Amino acid sequence: MDRxxxxxxxxxACVVTVTAVGADPVASRDRLIESIRSTHATxxxxxxxxxxxxxxxxxxxxxxxxxQAWIQQMRTGLDQDCQQLIRSTDAPPPDDLPCDGGILPGxxxxxxxxxxxxxxxxxxxxxxxxxxxxxxxxxDLLLREQERVKASKPDAGDGxxxxxxxxxxxxxxxxxxxxxxxxxxxxxxxxRDTDRGRPGRSGxxxxxxxxxxxxxxxxxxxxxxxxxxxxxxxxxxxxxxxEYRKYKQGIQ
Amino acid sequence: MSRxxxxxxxxxxxxxxxxxxxxxxxxxxxxxxxxxxxxxxIAEEQLLDVxxxxxxxxxxxxxxxxxxxxxxxxxxxxxxxxxxxLRNIMEKTGYWGAVRVVPAETEGGxxxxxxxxxxxxxxxxxxxxxxxDATGEQWFSKVYEYQLEAEDYNGRSAADPELFRPLYSAIAxxxxxxxxxxxxxxxxxIRRVAEIRFAAxxxxxAFAGYLQEDRKGHYSLLxxxxxxxxxxxxxxxIRERDFLLIDTLNGHFDNFYAELDEPYFEWRxxxxxxxxxxxxxxxxxxxxxxxxxxxxxxxxxxxxxGGNSTSRSTGTLRNMMVLGGAYVIKxxxxxxxxxxxxxxxxxxxxxxxxxEARPIVVNVDGETHELTGSAEVQYARWRDLLRQIHSSETGxxxxxTDLTGSxxxxxxxxx
Numbered sequence: 225m226d227r228x229x230x231x232x233x234x235x236x237a238c239v240v241t242v243t244a245v246g247a248d249p250v251a252s253r254d255r256l257i258e259s260i261r262s263t264h265a266t267x268x269x270x271x272x273x274x275x276x277x278x279x280x281x282x283x284x285x286x287x288x289x290x291x292q293a294w295i296q297q298m299r300t301g302l303d304q305d306c307q308q309l310i311r312s313t314d315a316p317p318p319d320d321l322p323c324d325g326g327i328l329p330g331x332x333x334x335x336x337x338x339x340x341x342x343x344x345x346x347x348x349x350x351x352x353x354x355x356x357x358x359x360x361x362x363x364d365l366l367l368r369e370q371e372r373v374k375a376s377k378p379d380a381g382d383g384x385x386x387x388x389x390x391x392x393x394x395x396x397x398x399x400x401x402x403x404x405x406x407x408x409x410x411x412x413x414x415x416r417d418t419d420r421g422r423p424g425r426s427g428x429x430x431x432x433x434x435x436x437x438x439x440x441x442x443x444x445x446x447x448x449x450x451x452x453x454x455x456x457x458x459x460x461x462x463x464x465x466x467e468y469r470k471y472k473q474g475i476q
Numbered sequence: 477m478s479r480x481x482x483x484x485x486x487x488x489x490x491x492x493x494x495x496x497x498x499x500x501x502x503x504x505x506x507x508x509x510x511x512x513x514x515x516x517x518i519a520e521e522q523l524l525d526v527x528x529x530x531x532x533x534x535x536x537x538x539x540x541x542x543x544x545x546x547x548x549x550x551x552x553x554x555x556x557x558x559x560x561x562l563r564n565i566m567e568k569t570g571y572w573g574a575v576r577v578v579p580a581e582t583e584g585g586x587x588x589x590x591x592x593x594x595x596x597x598x599x600x601x602x603x604x605x606x607x608x609d610a611t612g613e614q615w616f617s618k619v620y621e622y623q624l625e626a627e628d629y630n631g632r633s634a635a636d637p638e639l640f641r642p643l644y645s646a647i648a649x650x651x652x653x654x655x656x657x658x659x660x661x662x663x664x665x666i667r668r669v670a671e672i673r674f675a676a677x678x679x680x681x682a683f684a685g686y687l688q689e690d691r692k693g694h695y696s697l698l699x700x701x702x703x704x705x706x707x708x709x710x711x712x713x714i715r716e717r718d719f720l721l722i723d724t725l726n727g728h729f730d731n732f733y734a735e736l737d738e739p740y741f742e743w744r745x746x747x748x749x750x751x752x753x754x755x756x757x758x759x760x761x762x763x764x765x766x767x768x769x770x771x772x773x774x775x776x777x778x779x780x781x782g783g784n785s786t787s788r789s790t791g792t793l794r795n796m797m798v799l800g801g802a803y804v805i806k807x808x809x810x811x812x813x814x815x816x817x818x819x820x821x822x823x824x825x826x827x828x829x830x831x832e833a834r835p836i837v838v839n840v841d842g843e844t845h846e847l848t849g850s851a852e853v854q855y856a857r858w859r860d861l862l863r864q865i866h867s868s869e870t871g872x873x874x875x876x877t878d879l880t881g882s883x884x885x886x887x888x889x890x891x
Contacts, residue, residue, distance in 0.1 A: 292871070348868045352710075355861045359713060362854050366720050369847055373727035378734045 253313055257321065260305045264322050267298045292344060432465055436472050445471055500604065505622040509642035512649045514570035522663045523573035524609070524655065525670075527585030527722075528563050530577065531555040531603070532592040545747055546597060549830035553736055553837050554596055558603070560733040562589070565644045571652045576722050577729045579844070584677070584718065586610050586670045589651070598747035599624050601640050605647050607654070610670035612694040615654040620646055626752035629745035637741070669695050674718070675711040678855075679862040682707045707866060714858050721851050725844055732840045739832050 274291050306323030317323040431438070431452070438449050448471055452464035533551035537543045559577045566575045578585065588608050595602035601622050607615035622643035632639060655663075673695060675683040688696050701708040 344868055344871065348865055351861055351865045351868060355710060355858065355865070358854065358857055358861065359717060362717055362851075363720070365850055365854075366717070366724050369724050370727060373724065373731060377727075377731050 253309065253315075256305060256309050256312070257318060260302060260309065260321050260323065263298055263302045263305065267295065267302060270295050270298065296343060435465060435469060441472075500617040500619060502619045503621065503646060505620055505643045505646045507642055509645050509649075511565060511569065511641075511645040512652055513568065514652075518571065519660075520573075521667075522660055523571075524586040524663060524666060525573040526563075526566060526575040526587045526589060526651075527578040527582060528559040528566075528575065529580040529582060529588060529590045531558055532580065532590070534593040534595075537595070542597070545750070547830050549834055549837070550743070551593060551596070553740070553833040554593055556729060556837070556840060557733055557736050557740060558593070559591065560729050561638060561640075562591070562644050562647060565638075565641065566648045566651070569648055569652060571655060574719070576726055578722055578725070579848075584610075584670065584674050586666050587615075587651070587655075589647075594619065595621075597751070598744035599626070599751055601643055603643065603647070605650075607651055609666045610673060610695070611666055612689075612692070616650060618650065622646075624748065626745075626748045629741075629748060632741070637737075639744075665697070668697060668700065671712075671715070672697060672700070674715050675701070675708060678711050678714055678859055679707060679866060681863055681866045683711070707862070707869070710862060710865070714862075717854075721847070724847065728840055728843050728847075732836055735836050736833060 270291070274295065277291075302322065306317065306321070309317055309321075309323060431449070438445070441449060445468065448464060448468040452461055452468055455461040455464055531554070533548065533555040536546050536548065536551070563575045563577050566572055573586075576585075580590070582588070586609065588610075590606045590608075592604040593602075594604055601624075602619060604617070604619045606617045609615065620643050622640055624639055628639055638644070658666075669687070672683060672686050676687055683701070686698055686701065688698050690696075
């Protein structure tokens with residue numbers, strides 16, 4: 225039933241659009257206005273119906289995509305009609321039309337759910353950006369927390385002090401001495417161990433002279449910096465440092 | 477049913493039951509236990525990340541004397557301290573990727589190590605360790621036991637401050653031994669399953685169908701997402717934040733470990749010394765009592781066996797023996813009174829340790845609660861965003877996912 229509905233709707237919209245476009249040279253202003261009103265009403269109905277069907281889970285992927293394409297086609301037609309109406313006369317369009325400077329939607333479209341009129345790609349991009357922002361906020365939270373943890377780190381004890389700080393936040397190097405008395409020596413360092421964000425790094429840096437000091441690095445910058453510092457191939461190392469500098473310049 | 481048949485039947489039932497239950501092995505760890513290290517660098521793709529759950533503090537001994545000086549406050553502190561100790565040792569072996577301490581029963585790691593403290597009193601340490609990989613396979617379940625002497629505490633060096641190191645080394649060695657039995661393909665599979673389990677948890681609409689879980693809780697991969705799958709890339713970006721969160725938590729655990737190390741060492745040392753003294757006094761007291769009773773009995777026997785002349789001639793001896801015996805018994809009882817004093821001292825030490833440790837424990841709890849509370853909100857938001865993106869990308873309606881989330885690290889295990 226749903227499929228029938230939007231196929232019928234699609235036909236109506238095509239007729240509306242073709243009528244509006246076909247009558248272009250000779251159409252009276254009133255006729256164009258009526259066409260816009262009619263298309264707009266269909267568009268609003270279609271959007272509401274799509275939302276209902278999606279909430280009910282009554283649409284398959286293909287049907288939903290067809291439906292969206294049809295709505296988009298109506299929007300394009302409506303936009304063109306609005307522009308034509310604006311060009312055809314000096315008088316402003318009636319207030320109840322969804323035309324605002326030829327750009328749809330605008331004034332008079334307050335009852336339209338404009339978010340539903342975006343393309344799937346636009347919506348995905350917007351959600352993606354939202355996810356990116358959220359991840360960035362979380363990075364900031366963790367960085368602040370890590371700074372706080374670092375600041376509250378107890379001073380290294382003397383004498384029979386602890387072997388604390390072996391891993392995690394603190395450098396594993398802090399524990400090495402404690403284990404030297406172990407049997408075989410030859411400490412192995414896991415490469416994955418250093419892949420993860422590890423604030424509080426210390427020790428000499430292999431950064432070129434014109435490189436920022438990294439004190440305000442965010443997560444991405446830190447990973448780039450660490451990759452550059454760890455890289456043994458000089459050519460690759462140079463490229464990584466360049467990438468790091470570019471990234472730092474980009475975010476400042 | 478004849479007795480023989482009954483015995484056979486019972487034997488068979490027991491055999492079947494023991495076959496069904498997971499077998500827990502036991503090892504008395506030797507003082508000479510050495511930590512095994514990788515002799516060659518292991519390829520990155522074969523390194524498993526290890527998550528060590530905060531230990532279960534277990535129960536205190538029911539025996540009043542054995543429980544003297546111990547408290548659940550101390551146990552809770554130990555349950556946070558010991559996993560860090562194990563992590564520090566495992567990090568040195570070269571067999572593993574990132575080794576992290578995580579809240580108990582956190583899911584999502586490639587290898588998860590859980591522990592329960594069965595006994596810890598400064599002289600004995602007994603831990604039950606279970607290890608599972610991401611596919612749900614249990615590597616082993618084993619009880620490790622190690623005993624120190626009081627004088628061992630005097631030999632603690634700054635270079636090797638953990639006196640129970642052999643026990644942790646034994647655990648690390650067993651994990652490495654099990655790992656060595658796995659093929660490169662099996663190791664890669666564990667890592668992939670861990671990744672997809674995370675993806676399925678964060679975006680079930682998109683990834684739940686990639687996994688299959690059997691009745692025993694074992695996971696297998698049905699297929700893999702494409703490398704350039706945008707939804708998968710988003711999930712992996714979130715997973716990186718999951719690692720960062722765990723790293724941050726480890727910062728808290730490290731600070732706790734460092735703060736606790738000295739008072740905990742002193743408590744263990746003092747308790748061990750007091751316990752040793754207590755045992756010595758008890759032995760002495762028992763010996764004295766026994767000697768005293770023997771002396772009196774001896775004197776009585778002299779009187780009973782001897783005649784009048786004998787009695788006269790041994791009268792002095794007999795009297796001395798009776799008096800001496802009574803004296804020995806008395807000093808024996810005095811010694812017992814002293815043991816009471818030492819026991820009180822142990823209790824006092826335990827209480828003072830608890831008082832000292834409590835703010836640290838509460839602090840760690842408070843801080844990790846605060847952090848993970850924030851994380852919980854974020855995880856729910858990400859889950860919701862992924863659900864919407866999936867719906868937008870596929871045109872499929874978004875499922876009614878429980879947005880409170882099932883991510884165990886932030887919701888199920890209360891840290």
